[in-house]
Amino acid sequence: MVASEDIKKTVSQEDADPSARNPMLYDPLQDGVVKTSKTRQYVAALIMCLGAVAAGTALAWTSPVLDQISVHPPANTTAGNSTMGNATIANGTSPIPLPLPSEDRLQLTAGQQTWVSSLLAIGAFLGAMPTGYIADAIGRRYTAMVMNVPFILAWLSIIFANSAGWLYFGRFLIGISTGSFCVVAPMYISEIAETSIRGTLGTLFQLLLTVGILFVYLVGSMVSWTTLSTLCLFVPIFLFLGLLILPETPVYLLKKGQRAEAALSLKWLWGRYCDSRSAIQVIQNDLDQAAADAGILDLFSNRGARNGLVISILLMFFQQFSGINAVIFYTVPIFQSAGSTLDASVCSIIVGVVQVIMTLTASLLIDRAGRKILLLFSSTVMSICLAILGAYFDMKDSGKDVSSIGWLPLLCVVLFMITFSVGYGPIPWLMMGELFLPDVKATAVAITVMANWLCVFIVTKSFGTMIESLGSDVTFWFFATCMAAATIYVATMLQETKGKSASQIQSWLNGR
Template identity: 30%
Template structure:
């Protein structure tokens, strides 16, 4: 959002050249990748709550302070890098925490809430950007740090982390507080194991990938995150003003962006009951097909515009297509993809392997973001839309083949998909559906 705000603020004393603008657009992905690689270690050393308090929040506050007070482009880039670290931790730690403190009955709903709050933040940025320049936006974002710290300070630590550290009484107290109706912790979380004091390293996490029970779901989760980025949503949502300006909309592009922000929030709200009521795999398939189709329509619009064939009602095609595109993205990729990646991973390795999968997400994001401007110049806006549409259609085939259904499934059922079925087969979970009451809580997803 900040790179878009800078591009549209003529009064700013800082005017990045194309190379610097490209770095501002993409450098946060490098910070997020690094943060994901370190997230497992941070969670093992400080806990899920501690990693947020002492790593995530300081990264955001320092980053936004650097951006808001920056006298030069390179301090803005440093600030973007630090906020990228905060973003990487935000997308790694809370998902693990949610999976570990919730039961199967409510996990789908709570797993979508972070996405809703993220989209509310995007909408707030759109609205604020109508009146604030990029430095004002940075200081506004920085001000959220204090209430963020106070809220996290008052939440309990993950009982799985407490148990692994030998703090059984605290773990039991948290399970009672959270009304987790279970008599015992999962076997892999018993205090006797204690994970050698949880002294895991990045290298140790990578070594775990030699186990087929880990690398198969890891690769599939990584693939899902690749196609998440291939929908181009993270790129397009930060470039709405430029896109609508290029489309020559009949309304002010800033007003159109605010409308899009409202649509984003509304669809994020709708995604909550969808995630609770429908299979996650089905939502991903519908989401992928819909986003690919909308990207194809957007590409067709810009192609016709280049030929001067757009007139009349066709001028509304980009904003209508973009609104429908957001709706399809939010119903699947935007709401459940992060949760699915966490759920397919083995419980015992999730806190270390999940951040590795998310680090891959940000590597993909960096590649897509850094190549967006050069590819657009080489292929035209129409060509880049068709390129992402093609990738999204491939993503539909990938989800159908390589991602199991995880809604209301135990860890054993999900693991069975990768040990007995996996690719190009019917979901073996259909043959071993659990007959247990899902109101009984397990710490395993």
């Protein structure tokens, strides 16, 4: 009888917590039935990554919408197509015409369009800044709830906007939530996942981001901008409802000394028959290895944390300086040079479908192939594709006949998108959650995400200047050089983290 009672001790009772007698905490080890269920881990990750869907809809929203709410040339203007007409106005080479009669309540000038596009990046940078501290103060789940509110308010502001000012406000708010979820979602996922599926779950953020982008490309080509915005509003509403059923992460609860709640969280996530006592002990060991209350200075003074931060920021740098935005910008002219008659919206949908399919493929491969090999494959192929695109534009701009090889840049774009989606698209987000101990994770992830958005801003703002001053060919060669540097860096400096525990990863980062 004594042995039986000892076997049925809960995690909290072992810590002399007589108030915790929840039968859900019992580990049925006496029957030898110890197994975990991965279903709820996937459910929890998918719910949290609805924030990534919301971010994807926000990022892609301007693509189908700006043309609907912007000043258009008068009917007698001779322009090749609407895209070229807008480009002429944006470059300031012709006076801005009077708006055509329209039922739309908004008619944005070229300058206003720029602000609508760029305010999201500014908001995302500022939103990422405090999120790590908030997540350490109130928990990952409650942080997601709080930072979901700007998503909802932003879409309401956009839907009912009757002036550019309300659009600015909505885009800034939506940027705050986007930046926040870039921090809290990977953090939450990395703290609930078993080691065996940590890679797969870690890629869900990028996968659901591309799903949100594809949703806007598809729906935005068929409905008005107000209808599209209304549909986008439902994503954060569903996210809020989903967050109500999710538990807090066991790591955060243990960090706050709530051992019984941490065990209940594990039972919810890993299944009734998991060995919660052993899992809790592993997490506790990692917490004991970390400092109790590490500050931002500890992030730089601790060798392992400092190395992890350098790796995370460099991976984000290479992600953005892969030229992904440049390639997407040139998708339409490249399709046209290959003899395609597809319009811009169809080209965008094709790119979106490729991204979704290949990011899904990455989620299936990443725990089999590993992070390092996929990064090497991604940067190597992208570097080659970018170099070929540079050569193509060099020949085209110098007046050579490139009609016979119009298929070559099209092939390069497709290969580029495929390899980006299986490597530098999802893996930097995944590894960002793997490389830090709980004491510095919130701060480190926030700094990494801020660095990412800073790179987004730099590349986006400088791209047009590079094209004008250096030419398309040199611009693509610059990005190709960055990817070649990424290949060398990953090959020489990065170790594989697939299947490794937090303590094993820290041993590598600390040079042991």
